[in-house]
Amino acid sequence: MIAPPAVQIPAGLPTPDADACVHGARVQAMLLDRIRDAGGWLSFEAWMQAALYEPGLGYYSAGSIKFHRDGDFTTAPEISPLFGQSLAPQIAQILQASHSNTVLEFGAGSGALAAALIPALQALGHQVDYQILELSADLRARQQTRLAPWGSQVQWLDQTPANFNGCVLANEVLDAMPATLFCWDESGTPHVLGVTANTQVDNTPDIPFAWALRPASADTADLIAARMPALPGYQSEINLQAEAWVRDLGHWLQCGAALLIDYGFPQAEFYHPQRIQGTLMCHFRHHAHDQALILAGLQDITTHVDFTAMADAALDGGLDVLGYATQARFLMNTGLMNLIHAPGEQTAERAQQLTALNTLLSEAEMGELFKVLAIGRDIDGPLLGFTRGDRRDSL
Ligand SMILES: C[S@@+](CC[C@H](N)C(=O)[O-])C[C@H]1O[C@@H](n2cnc3c(N)ncnc32)[C@H](O)[C@@H]1O
Structure with a gap:
């Protein structure tokens, strides 16, 4: 024993x-x-x-x-609006392919991602309907204060919709689901x-x-x-709850894609013999x-995310696995580098951008440990974020 x-x-x-x-x-x-x-x-x-x-x-x-x-941890949207801004071209592509203007974010935290994304999508011609599903009443109230400038363009849902067309986002949500x-x-x-x-x-x-x-x-x-x-x-x-959540997406996501961003590995790496104390x-x-x-x-x-289990759950739910890449590769593909000010331009802001860039992309920070998994239905053509460095074959 x-x-x-x-x-x-x-x-x-x-x-x-x-x-x-x-x-x-x-x-x-x-x-x-x-x-x-x-x-x-x-x-x-x-x-x-x-x-x-x-x-x-x-x-x-x-x-x-x-x-x-002032809190306990820092997520990518908190580091810099660059994160949301560089997700925007990928989300715009999904919205276009699904003939929708609706983004549904799960677990929106402080509202930082929404605050960066809504104007960035607007600049790309998408006057989005931004929906948030948040378990925590306290975080929901904070999000409502922060996102008040966008009025009724942002709505809070109490449950998953029966049918949904558009783009679903979950940044660091799967890792916060209770695990066995x-x-x-x-x-x-x-x-x-x-x-x-x-x-x-x-x-x-x-x-x-x-x-x-x-x-x-x-x-x-x-x-x-x-x-x-x-x-x-x-x-x-x-993480059976996270798997059930992903499988359930297959019931209500009719046309569109979900971007699941989190720290984790494919199964062989997740249960690597040397990872003797888990994650x-x-x-x-x-x-x-x-x-x-x-x-x-x-x-x-x-706990970290077993992305093979998430991809399998998506397939079980009748969804396609559309791409899997490191956060660094994904953000480079969607054009993060194009958002950085040129040398000499707005120097203080550029210095902040370069610090954020390092945290988001560096292998020693979030670039390699964090992954982006895209799953969806009825989306034609390769997704922008996975044009180079798609590692679906590792799942
Ligand atoms: C680590 S925080 C990440 C917050 C935010 N996405 C960010 O990146 O800053 C986890 C969030 O997921 C939310 N969450 C966990 N499980 C959820 C679920 N099943 N549905 C919706 N939100 C959930 C939590 O309430 C919290 O807001």
């Missing part, structure tokens, strides 16, 4: 302020209730769902600042990780939660075994670590 991982407090992690501690205690109480209601063991997927999205309490659903300098954690024991049996109340207070006195393992159900075990060989002690994730990651005040059971409700929890 394999031992569950220990909960540890990473060295150098900042201490939450007094208000955050009060909020954190309420989140812990809610999670302990959930564990008790579930009979003493809650799957990590259910834990992550509540820790991130419980209305009024979860990390994304409560009122803290999450994005950029698993590990293999010595005898080649997969176990799933869940959360219990911590009764061994001597180890982690401030953390009321502990990991506990259960043998995976036959269905989950089959899914895991189909993706990787049994490697004793190896821990990783499988679970948390962010608190720009510190990244792998301790998901601490700072409940105060920190972001994510």
